[in-house]
Amino acid sequence: MREPALSLIGSRAVLFQAPCPFDLEHQQRFWAIADQVAEWDNVREAVPGMTNVTLLLNHVPTDLDRLTSDLTALWNSGIRKEVEGRLLPIDITYDGPHLAEVADLTSLPVDEVVRLHAAPEYTVYAVGSHAGYCYLGGLDPRLETPRRKVPLPRLPGGSLSVAGLQTGVSASMGPSGWNTIGSTDVSFFDPTRDPPALLAPGDRIRFNPVKVQA
Template identity: 80%
Template sequence: MRDPMISMIGSRAVLFQAPCPFDLASQQRFWAIADRAAHWPGVREAVPGMTNVTLLLDHVPTDTDALLADLTALWSSGIRKEVEGQLLTIDIAYDGPHLAEVAEMTDMTINQLVALHSAPDYTVYAVGSHAGYCYLGGLDPRLETPRRKVPLPRLPGGSLSLAGLQTGVSASAGPSGWNTIGSTSVSFFDPARDPAALLGPGDRIRFNPVKVAP
């Protein structure tokens, strides 16, 4: 198993990564590291990502080895941050362009796929990719699918998609290599709203099927 590592992002940001399972307990460790590191001298902001933390710095770091050692010490301590987040129920029309294809790939009927996908409460592991987008944990492994060989050049905001062991709703229009199975009218990001992002790490989402394609 590889050791924790940091990578430079430009000249004043570092990405800390550590080998770990893709699960809630691991994400809680990254949430805790971000909370602690946010108060270190010279750190402007600490942002938890999917199995990583990004530190935005005031200045170009002069001793990345020491920074790695401090972050590794936090990781090795096993500290975790538990979040009692809000639960948001979202009405979903399961009528996406790849719904039947995903059902075929997973050897299910469309109704079985919808029932399995909408059964759990999903936890927001991180917010990123684009403004307001929620990386969710909790997808049933039976719904694991590969990314599309040819990405869609433009997916509408509110599109519900899945790929690998992840699922999520696009917060804005843009390209996507995931399999789109539904849609919602809920807005996950609004710059006129405070906060602009609808959800944060530790919040939960429940998908409520209101329409299922025949």
């Protein structure tokens, strides 16, 4: 297996990545690392991502080898952060433009795609991509599909999509290379709200199908 690695993403920002399975236990290790390094000298903010942590620094780093070593040691320690997040039920209309295509790709009837997608309780692994967007863990592997070869340029906010072993709801209008299977009226980001993002890592979602329209 490849070793953890550190890469520059700006003069005062670095990305720490570790090869690992896409599951809650390993994501909890990134949450714990983010909490730990947020207290280090020269770290202004530590943001957990999907199998990574981004460090925003106060000053240009002068010893990347030492920083890599310290982060790798923290990863190898196996520390984890368990979060008892809140559970948010979300009503979903399964009416996305790619619902029938996902059924074809998975060799499942549309009703079974909906049943399998709505069955789990999903955990927010990370918030990113765009403001308020939640990367969710817990998708049934039978619903794994490839990303779209040609992304949609303007996907409406509230669109529910799947790709690979991930699923999520767009928090605002924008491009997407995922397969859109549904929609909701829930607002995941509101700059007038405190906090603006509806959910945080460790929170959970349960989708409630209210209508299916293939």
